[in-house]
Amino acid sequence: MHDRLDHHGMNDMNDEASLAAALRALPANAPPQEAWRNIAARIGRRRTVRRTVWFTLPAAFAAGIALTFAWPHLHLRAPSPPPARVAQTPSTAKPDTRPIPDVAALQASSAQWQNWVQNLSHNGGPLDGRALASAVALQDRIGMVDLQLSAAARDPAAAASLWQQRITLLQQLGLLHLQPYLVAEQTHPAPNHVISM
Amino acid sequence: MDPHSNFQQHVEPETIARLKRGDLSAFESVYRQFERAAWTLALRLTGRADVAQEVLQDAMLKAFERARQYRGDAPFAAWLRKLVVNESLMQLRHDRLHVIEVLDDKLGDDSAPQPWTSADATTLDRALNRLPDDARAVLWLYHVEGFTHVEIAREFGRSVSFSKSQLARATKRLRELLAPKVEDTPCTIGSTTTA
Numbered sequence: 001m002h003d004r005l006d007h008h009g010m011n012d013m014n015d016e017a018s019l020a021a022a023l024r025a026l027p028a029n030a031p032p033q034e035a036w037r038n039i040a041a042r043i044g045r046r047r048t049v050r051r052t053v054w055f056t057l058p059a060a061f062a063a064g065i066a067l068t069f070a071w072p073h074l075h076l077r078a079p080s081p082p083p084a085r086v087a088q089t090p091s092t093a094k095p096d097t098r099p100i101p102d103v104a105a106l107q108a109s110s111a112q113w114q115n116w117v118q119n120l121s122h123n124g125g126p127l128d129g130r131a132l133a134s135a136v137a138l139q140d141r142i143g144m145v146d147l148q149l150s151a152a153a154r155d156p157a158a159a160a161s162l163w164q165q166r167i168t169l170l171q172q173l174g175l176l177h178l179q180p181y182l183v184a185e186q187t188h189p190a191p192n193h194v195i196s197m
Numbered sequence: 198m199d200p201h202s203n204f205q206q207h208v209e210p211e212t213i214a215r216l217k218r219g220d221l222s223a224f225e226s227v228y229r230q231f232e233r234a235a236w237t238l239a240l241r242l243t244g245r246a247d248v249a250q251e252v253l254q255d256a257m258l259k260a261f262e263r264a265r266q267y268r269g270d271a272p273f274a275a276w277l278r279k280l281v282v283n284e285s286l287m288q289l290r291h292d293r294l295h296v297i298e299v300l301d302d303k304l305g306d307d308s309a310p311q312p313w314t315s316a317d318a319t320t321l322d323r324a325l326n327r328l329p330d331d332a333r334a335v336l337w338l339y340h341v342e343g344f345t346h347v348e349i350a351r352e353f354g355r356s357v358s359f360s361k362s363q364l365a366r367a368t369k370r371l372r373e374l375l376a377p378k379v380e381d382t383p384c385t386i387g388s389t390t391t392a
Contacts, residue, residue, distance in 0.1 A: 014311075015311055015368070016340070018311045018313065018314050019311065019313050019340060019368060019371070020201075020340040020341070022313035022314060022316070022321060023313075023321070023325075023336070023337065023340045023341050024201045024340070024341055025318070026318055026321060026322060027318060028203050028233040028234060028236075028237040029233065029236055029237050029240060030232065030233050030236065031232050031233070031235075031236035031249075031250070031253055032246075032250060035232070035236070035250060035253055035254065036225070036228060036229075036232070038254055039228065039253075039254050039257050039258060040221070040225070042254065042258055043221065043224075043258065043261060046262075
């Protein structure tokens, strides 16, 4: 407390002492009853999410990698020509060999990623400002893809490309929600948050 | 740490070790030990029960999740108190919505007696809550928690003179708020009415 003595006269010191005594004499208050319940509940939720994340993260990455490798096969799977088309095509015309992508598989995968993201978003903590802005931007882009998908119903190749875009965006969104947990698990936190004594 | 601080309490090393391992029951015992100190500090610094509740939760959660960062160089209570102070001041910075009064340097009389010596707890409590946030926080950190001006300046990210001037102003304002009101009675001497 050296800086308490450097510029004060005796009166000021008496003032300080009496004010300090008066303030310290104020009774300490008890927090609301529900405070502990709320804290314990938040810990419980965070633990659940963290467990889920650490179980699903490897699976999510594996699924992403698998999808990357599987994508050309999904995209280039040999089609069985629709009977009606064959019937309408003259015998001299070349058969349409363009691959028809497996839109249904991509659609199912997109739904799985979306569930995963929703779970993370629902159970996780709030995003910081920067991450929140990125999440909103990603959600906007997903919305745009959904709009384009509704217009691409008759073009399987375009639809497949859009579903793939949607999956990629969902993966990015999921990673955004995972970031707080990845940071929290690090041994050395960000310098401005370090409180060590 | 100031011996008068409510945080001046010892935590068993075994409890800290369990807390570092993520033991929820150890955390609850730490919480119970410090809930009043943490709540009172948060309430005094922020001036609002709803904000103080948020501060209490966030600070305690950080204590639980960052317990592994506590190295033991200082008492655990001081580490915990720092979390509460940081959260409170962060809330003050982000939520500057309830500045009740602007301090006026020209008002007040430093030579007046010490009205806080005769004020009851309710009156003093009410007067404290009428101080602007920064002034109240500086006053409390200085007088009750025993922070130096240098430490307060560091916590606020401001200069030492900021801390000193806030303290002086807060003291002056508190003196005014607690001073007994002198009724302005009209002077009737010599004011005879003529019929």
